[in-house]
Amino acid sequence: MEKQSSEKKRPNRNRRYSKAKKRGHQGSGPRVSVIPLGGCGEIGKNMMAIETEKDILVIDAGLMFPNEEMFGVDIIIPDFTYLKKNASHIRGIFLTHGHEDHIGALPYVLAQIKCPVYGTKLTLGLVKNKLLEHPNLPPIEFIQINPRDKIKIGTSFTVEPYRVSHSIVDGVGLGIHTPAGIIVHTGDFKIDQTPVDGETIDFHKLAELGNSGVLLLMSDSTNVERSGYSRSEKEVGGYLDEIFSEAKRRIMVTTFASNVHRIKQVVEAAINHKRKVAVTGMSMNRTVEMATKLGYLDFPEGTIIPFEDIKKMPAKKVVVITTGSQGEPMSALSRLATNSHRQLKIQPQDMVIISARVIPGNEAAIGRTINNLFKLGAEVIYEKVSEVHVSGHASQEELKLMLNLVHPRFFVPIHGEYRHLVHHAQLAEKVNVLKENIFILDNGQRLELTKDTARIGRSVQTGIIMVDGKGVGDVGSVVLRDRQHLAQDGMVIIILAIEKSSGKFISEPEIISRGFVYLRHADELMTEAMAKVTTVVAESSKKASIDHGAIKSDLRDTLRKFFYAKTERSPMVLPVIIEV
């Protein structure tokens, strides 16, 4: 929105929902605010603050992966300045489940904010694993919770976690009793009628909350563009079983390491077909080990065998579970696909099953892995050609069911890009939430609620913090712009030496370039460029005193124009003058 036209300033026109109704009527009685610090207007870095005068409760602290223009950035976390400023009010961080987009920012938050962390057993297990990589954190108080617990938080909140189905086990949504009324936060969820562990989403708790009157529902919008129902995780088990029955040799299955139910179903299919299971890939090994220790995976002795033992087994007796579902270059599956796995080689007729979705942006990497596996003679089964994956997020009919069960007075769609939030708002309207009671929030936008009113309050600081190596927040727009420029057309450095005493140039200029042209074939271009530099220098030498700034700027302009005319490229041109 670079230009502001007079049209744009008309109020209440460019939002369909209650976003623009700032400072509406405010009711009486106790107040509570919700403030998304991440996850509204984006998929990722989910974080939500719920606040009364005395207490702040934080839900989740997730990361997001950088977009294609954030060169060199490892991860992105929410700007949690607001929490730092109000640290004394924070009573705890509640984690809904153990995915990175819900727990990945935790080490960075806990480095600056001291408060207890609440989560279910597996979620805390994953967090503790993660914190091993951040040894300098202060000691942290972990509080393990169970669905249907009632947990007092500060003087304002009582939290009732309830079971949800999702693509990771032990996820919960939260019923939060506040002085102004009940807030339901769904976390990530789907409504799986036949979950692998038999534990459906807690319909009864949701019905009970709905029945007692819910003030606000905040619900997962990820899959709102999909009509109907998301298929049950158990269906994947059926497909795996079918596919396994056709396999002639080794079977390799890759999925997200955190998808314990999927892993469980793979192992069960293996047992069914009298195969042993070996695990490769660091994160997969870690998860299987932890999930077994915590009781989420439980197989007969001898089902899981050491990886090195598969060489001794007939190919027909082996299933390998591996990392690499996103084509990550260093993953076990990528190494298998490029024939560079140290312990295992793909053989013709091996079967590789990619039991995971393609995260947008990873299409090319996954495509390469699949092509390479086919080239080695493997049969590769993936989402596009089979039904070996189901989503962990609710589709439209499930979202409607959630809205109807909870039937909240106010509704805030969360966990989605703007378009998802709009579609979810439209869906809520269809199931009779009043249009004026639906709020599409931006990150940082505060929604103030009383028992019967809601209005947009004062926004708080939010945004992104880029993490690159050890640097948290030190890479900003300047560094990124330089990286983008360097990536596009490389750079040319011109070095001039000047005698300090005389102010005269005392050497030939030197030109160095990287990433611009292939130097062995660019002699002519560089000779001409040198002539340009010499001309500029000679011009400026005529002057009484040399103005470093002026000569640098002359050089930049001259060379930029020259290079563009010759090559239609615009390398970064960096003139350097050193005084000797």
Add this chain to the structure above:
Amino acid sequence: MEKQSSEKKRPNRNRRYSKAKKRGHQGSGPRVSVIPLGGCGEIGKNMMAIETEKDILVIDAGLMFPNEEMFGVDIIIPDFTYLKKNASHIRGIFLTHGHEDHIGALPYVLAQIKCPVYGTKLTLGLVKNKLLEHPNLPPIEFIQINPRDKIKIGTSFTVEPYRVSHSIVDGVGLGIHTPAGIIVHTGDFKIDQTPVDGETIDFHKLAELGNSGVLLLMSDSTNVERSGYSRSEKEVGGYLDEIFSEAKRRIMVTTFASNVHRIKQVVEAAINHKRKVAVTGMSMNRTVEMATKLGYLDFPEGTIIPFEDIKKMPAKKVVVITTGSQGEPMSALSRLATNSHRQLKIQPQDMVIISARVIPGNEAAIGRTINNLFKLGAEVIYEKVSEVHVSGHASQEELKLMLNLVHPRFFVPIHGEYRHLVHHAQLAEKVNVLKENIFILDNGQRLELTKDTARIGRSVQTGIIMVDGKGVGDVGSVVLRDRQHLAQDGMVIIILAIEKSSGKFISEPEIISRGFVYLRHADELMTEAMAKVTTVVAESSKKASIDHGAIKSDLRDTLRKFFYAKTERSPMVLPVIIEV
């Protein structure tokens, strides 16, 4: 495939189809070879040579867009060295249709090879438009062809183009009579039973060719992963009509400029709903103008109005056709979405229809455009939530029909990544092409045919040529590696001045960095780095004479380690020594 194990060397094990059967039995009689120079093992840069002793016929000369690691590269074209070496045998380039992945390399090929270019009216129209941007080409002989023509090419070939349906009008496939038998090359196609212009694929010609015995079929594999049939282009017209009937204000529709049938259907829906049509975006304007001139678009006078006139019209009376279906940042739609279009502003309740597929890699850009349009209050309709697009490529049932109609002796799947080619080979087997008669070719691999045999012959040089600005092929792995390195972590330059006569350092070292750390907050880091440089320099100054190479290498190693330890980043470290 970095490591070669003994297993890998076993012959005939790691290919399911006849790929590895080099130098099989060769029959008698005249021979013909087919050599893919692009499009086998990739989607894009389609190019095929068909060769006898005397003549070479080239089919298509397409480009491909760079992958995410080819920083700064504009386009990729096939390495056509083989054609240059055999230029005297080339009798012509046949174009199947006017998409960039079939004609985009033409200006580069024609700059080096003189031969006539054959194509249908619209295809040649598009080519001529394209060549306007390459004014220095020698004069080119264009030969316009029509479906069912019989065109003698050299002494070896008679080509019969036949009509196909595709997402661009005036596409053809080729029946090629060679001394060894008939080769059918499908080009890109689908089998649309109800095409917009009433012209179905030429079933009768294909049946006639099939009946008279086809030696080799080469068929489009793009959509082989999709079961069933691709929906008819006409269905989109129905959906557009429905959507138009619900629109309350302006309607904007974006699609590929080359999709003339789609444009036709948009205009027809507009006429149905008594709306006028305005066009924005350079390529869209150009296509509509050309397609109208050539007779592919024909509407009642006054249907298309000048863009500036829409301001005078009621919003309910206007449809805007625009470029930007892939979220291209400078396109008309992107400018509308960011409120920076000079002539038009999106208003709440405007309707935007994205009637195009998402090309992989463009998800993020398109997503941003959609989100921005929603933020401006528009209703946005796109493939994920509606049926406003259909594919132009054949799905499995259509591919089977093609195989059955033509029932060739030999089969080569083309236009696909390796996985598509494998799936297409499996499909051909299902419809009774003999497994040993199916060949999966790599680019550059020659298939030699006689009237009853086929075998893999000697490969020819192929590969990619990267085009960056005016440079064709000068960006190679060295330049790209540098760009990737610079993009990831930026660079640090250290400059030292040495007195030529004494060989002594005569100035403070200078350190410059870009894209590495934010310099204003990195004083400490840079001071420490300077100390490291000083130490290295002091060490080497003790020696009798200064070895430039050694000191540079010391500086590089020292600083790399230092920076990595401090930041976990690995900038490019460039020591420069200048002599004064």
